[in-house]
Amino acid sequence: MRRLPLTLLAASLALAAGASSAADKATTIPQSAVKTAEQLRDKAMGDDTGYKIVESLTTEVGPRIAGGPNDQRGRDWAVAKFKELGYDKVYTETVTYPLWERRSEHAAIVGPFPQPLAVIALGYSAGTPKGGLTAEVVKFDSLDALKKADPASVKGKIVFVNAKMARHRDGHDYGIGSAVRTGGPVLASKMGAAAFLLRSAGTDEHSRTPHTGVTGFRDPKEAIPAAALSLPDADQLDRVLGYGKPVSIKLDLDCGITGTYTGANVIGEITGKKYPDQIVPIGGHLDSWDPGTGAIDDGAGVAIAMAAGKMILSLPQRPDRTIRVIAFANEEMGLFGGRAYADKHASEVSKHQLGTESDFGARKIWRMTASVKPSARGAIEQIAKVIEPVGVAYDPQHPGGGGSDLSQMHAKGMAALTLTQDGTDYFDYHHTANDTLDKIDPRELAQNVAVYAAFSYMAAQADGDFGSAPDAFKNDGARD
Secondary structure, X not given: OOOOOOOHHHHHHXXXXXXXXXXXXXXXXXXXXXXXXXXXXXXXXXXXXXXXXXXXHHHHOOOOOOOOOOHHHHHHHHHHHHHXXXXXXXXXXXXXXXXXXXXXXXXXXXXXXXXXXXXXXXEOOOOOOOOOEEEXXXXXOOHHHHHHOOHHHOOOOEEEXXXXXXXXXXXXXXXXXXXXXXXXXXXXXXXXXXXXXXXXXXOOOOOOOOOOOEOOOOOHHHOOOEEEEOHHHHHHHHHHHOOOOOOXXXXXXXXXXXXXXXXXXXXXXXXXXXXXXXXXXXXXXXXXOOOOOOHHHHHHXXXXXHHHHHHHHOOOOOOOEEEEEEEEOOOOXXXXXXXXXXXXXXXXXXXXXXXXXXXXXXXXXXXXXXXXXXXXXXXXXXXXXXXXXXXXXXXXXXXXXXXXXXHHHHHHOOXXXXXXXXXXXXXXXXXXXXXXXXXXXXXXXXXXXXXXXXXXXXXXXXXXXXXXXXXXXXXXXXXX
């Protein structure tokens, strides 16, 4: 997942977002649709379809690293599940990306106090020479400190950045951890470092489960070995360094880019009966990192969207507009599925009514923000009133970015929501071996399905649009 903090600038820009003027006819949602959405909400709150879907995915397929052994199995599962749920149309759109493979990883302090370290290689990391590499460690407490360092103090050494994250409901400290993980290795490489280690981008202080994730390397020739330490191991290394003696680590990573891979976004549609070419897109990403089974990141998102569509399919009539559920390919290593979708459908941005992706776990949604044209704010308020009884507050002062993959379509001009789950403990498990089904509460997942079903149906039934148009929201400041 990718989630960065909202900014004060966004608050002011969001109010002006949209290509249409206040003179536009106001977009509204008919009361009959509001009533149906309330019924969908209430039904979904007591329904376990979403949980059964994520249980199926994580049990029958398991880990789904992009391009790995389970990539094709995951896509086959998604096609079959859409058909089983009764979607009107199921198809795939190809996505091509670099194939990075993890084979093994080991690390240990060699001196002055020899001991093993819990470590995991990062996406696009280079491998070490056969037999590993041993070098002295140089520590920095932040990415800014590394940026200010003399390259001579780094050259030939293993850079260790020990930046810490704290738990927050909106997960905003991930802005710290993800910046270190993506930017730190690239910077260290340019400074001549032999390798890079970071304190995992996580908040599980008492678990020796390191957090993987992607680096900013895009050219394999510029990559160096890069890995994450579990939080207790980062603390241990910090204590050893505190003795003031030179500290050496042996790092042995067997990983790297081995070619290219062609996967696919898997798409299921509920065909609109009145405006079939107008789309309400929702979804999650099908890929996951490989240590766990990808339950909260992002099997839950796929399940929420699929189940929301299933709730709408249960109605006596199809919605006015098409509901498009997208299980995106390879979000984890660079939003490849989202970028491919946006490139393919850029010319159709005006037909994308209002969309968002679920990619922040499975806890209850507590906040909704939106980027829409001014004359559609009333319709957003109607949606807000329907989902308020299940614990969702509407924040009109900040933009909606569409979630990780659909942020790319939002950047093209799609009107978007952000539906923020409670992320207080999300980064305890994110990108670790502990991302497993037991972290999902079926009742909380059902609340997510209720919110997605209600908003999607109301957007599909709206009298009018939400302002999607080429470049309509390019200055809204969304950071999904």
